[in-house]
Amino acid sequence: MSLMQRITAFLRSPRGQQLVDRGRREMSKPENQARLRQIANRLQSRRR
Structure with missing residues (x-):
C-alpha cells in the first residue's frame, strides 16, 4: 500500500x-484561527 x-x-x-x-x-x-493566520503570515514573509 x-x-x-x-x-x-x-x-x-x-x-x-x-x-x-x-x-x-x-x-x-477564533483564537486558533488567529494563531494559524500568524503562522501563515510568518511563512509567507520568509519566502520573499
Missing part, C-alpha cells in the same frame, strides 16, 4: 474520523 492509500484508509477509520472531527472543532475557535 502506498503512503497516500494508508493515510486515506486511516482517515476513513473510526479513529481517523474522531481526529478529523476534533480538528474541525479546534479550527472553529
